[in-house]
Amino acid sequence: MVEITEGTHQIGDVSLYTKTWKPDGPAKAKVVFVHGFNDHINRYCEFFPTLASRGIEVHGFDQRGWGRSVKKSADRGNTGPTPQVMSDIVTFIKAQLPSPVPVFVMGHSMGGAQVLSLASDPLYEDLMPSIQGWLTESAFLRFPKGQEPPGLKVVLGRLAGRLLPRFQLFAALPAENLSRDPEVVKSVLDDKLLHGYGTLQQLANMLDRAAALDAGRAKLNKGVKSLWISHGTGDKGTSCEASEAWFARQTHVQDKELKLYDGWYHMLHCDLPSNREEFYNDVANWILARSGTEEPRQVAESKL
Template sequence: MPTEVEGTHQIGDMSLYTKTWKPDGEPVAKVVFIHGFSDHCNRYYELFPDLAARGIEVYGFDQRGWGRSVHKESEKGLTGPTSLVISDIVSVIKSHLPSTVPLFVMGHSMGGGEALTLASDPLYADLMKDIRGWVLESPFIGFPAGHVPNSVVVFFGRLIGKIAPHKQRWSGLEPTDMSRDPQVVEDIKADKLLHDTGTYEGLAGMLDRTAALNEGKVKLNQGVRSLWLGHGTADEGTSYPASKKWFERQTDLEDKTFKSYEGWSHMLHADLPENRAVFAKDVGDWILARVGPEDVKAKL
């Protein structure tokens, strides 16, 4: 049976909460997972245990400003600028290098957008050779229809962000937009770690990253080898059409897969109970297909 191990990752004076889902035996692959906005790594239901049961070790962490990495009220949503967000993720990835097994990076929602920002950042081009593949779940590449923020609100939000970058702002998402499972909706409402609070600096950075991806202003580093993107057609958290459009622009990448989940909502890993194993299998199959057959034979 997979085991779960809690820990911390230290970056300067910042301690990030971590959790690893370990297979029973030596892993054949490893995933570094990046969670979404107002989320934390313990909210991914069966996904991580299912992957671990197939020999894929999953390393999750609560990003700066979120989950158990928040130690006081003033730290809620305090992510810092995009440069800090990405350097935190790079620090976590590098803590797993060199790796004796293929290393994958997976991101959900905001975390998916952050993964793509990293994969497109020339500053980290040399890191691409160490990452076997990128897995994106409902990445934040665009707002869903009807949820695009008012331009006046955005303008004044950016202005406040320059004057008072650490000023906090409640930016809640409707739990019913996240999953079709009523129990998951209730779980979201009850989880005190989901504080729905960003800072004006952090929110502006997220908007900038999203716009850069959506408008095609950034390009994947040449060292990116493989990419899988899954998105639900009924997503009310991020835009399915924007993801599809972005994916179709990646003509220079040969090994890429786009998977549509018809009628599914934003949290593919926490959609209806009968669908969760389907999503976990899709992700696991794709990862294991990019690991040497002699390593995964016993796990298929």
Template sequence: MVQATEGTFSIDGASLFTKTWLPDGPIKAKMIMFHGFNDHVDRYYGFFPYLAERGIAVYGIDQRGWGRSVKTDSDKGKSGPTARVLADMAAFIRTQLPSDVPVFVLGHSMGGGQVLTLASTPEYEDLIKQIRGWVLESPFVGFAPELQPSWLVVASGRLASHVLPHFKLHRPIPPEDVTRDPEVQASIRADGLMHEHGTLAGLAAMLDRTDGLSSGKFILSSNVKSLFMVHGTADKATSFDKSKEWFVRNEAKIPDARFKAFDGFAHQLHADPGKEEFYEDVANWILERSGTKGPKSTIEAHL
């Protein structure tokens, strides 16, 4: 039986919520995950228990400004500048390093853009060398056309972020744009931890990371050994085309690189009809790079 435990991770005055899913038997690999915008670690349904049943320990964190790491209204969406975001991520990853089993890092959506930024930041080369592989689920490398803001809105927001960095904007994403599953859509609407707000400074930093990735300004580390990028072709939140462009531009630099398009899938591959294929692909990819594929496990309902 999978052992799920909750805890906290303290860093620079913040106490961040964590959750861990451990296999009942030997740990074959570790996966450290970073969630997306307006999300939290408990919204990945059967994905993490499934990985744990396959022998992969999962370590998740509600990032600064999100989920149960929010203690007051003023905390909502207050993720900070990119330097703060990357420092939080690196410190959390280091809690599992060094490791006697391979360590992998997964980022979804906003978290995927953060993971790619981390893997492109020279300051963290010592950490990057210790990561066996990187998994990107629908990474935020560019906006899907449905959510693309005008250049005027982007420019005005960046300017305002310097004057009122903690001013909050309400940035809802329609549940229908992230999953085709009506049950999951209903659960999103009912989830009180999904506050749909971001500060001007946090949103500007996220846009800067996205621009750096899509433009090629951020150079992926030569120490990235393996990378698996997956994206749904019907994603209405982040751009499938921008993800594919990033992969094509960087593929030759990565010794072991794979891109998989999920035809007709929406933004949350882990919560879309047919998610079982995504679960298995990620587990198999990790275990193949850990020296074992391990036994298959039954995939439970997502809710």
């Protein structure tokens, strides 16, 4: 039996929606999860309940500008600048510390890049010893080939953003590019909380974080202990090749794993009903192997 609770977390004058999935019995580990662009924490199919059923407590929140943290139309996509984004995530992580069990941080898509940016930020180097491992799903480090926005549009958007940082621009990925499951695609189109807008400031900052990671300008803090990077080779929203290249450069991290899912789309957690449980178990096995509760399991398809 999984215990699910909802609440809010106050950060300054902003109240962020939160949700927790707890196992029936003592937790073996905790995961703080960071969602992606045009997303919210209630859109992860059976991923979080499955982790909780394995003894992993999951803590998630709707970021500023997204999901149930949006209180009025002007809030949509208005995350604030990168320092604010990082501060929000750190505040939420620290709410789980100190912890009697190992703590892991995971992010999907834009959230994946935010997690890696946080792990690379010297300002938060003192946080690294408290985090047992960092995980990403389909991290946004670059657009896939053929899906890049026109360069002129990006340049003009950045110029306009200096004058109108809170101007909202529709930038959602096509629903059919997110999952191979037609029911999931339909649910994306029907979800009233998926507004699809980012502010010019938010979009520019998201691109800047991705570019810094992709180009190697943002480097992981030395205290990072473990990494698990996952991506679908059929992802039409973010570049699988960029995740592979970034992973290959992390030679100083001894405990790291890259898992590629052949042909899967952007939402590994909501891919086909027949295979998504494979992703859930891969994540759970990796976390539990680093929590002192299960022996490490080597995955044949992984690249180390």
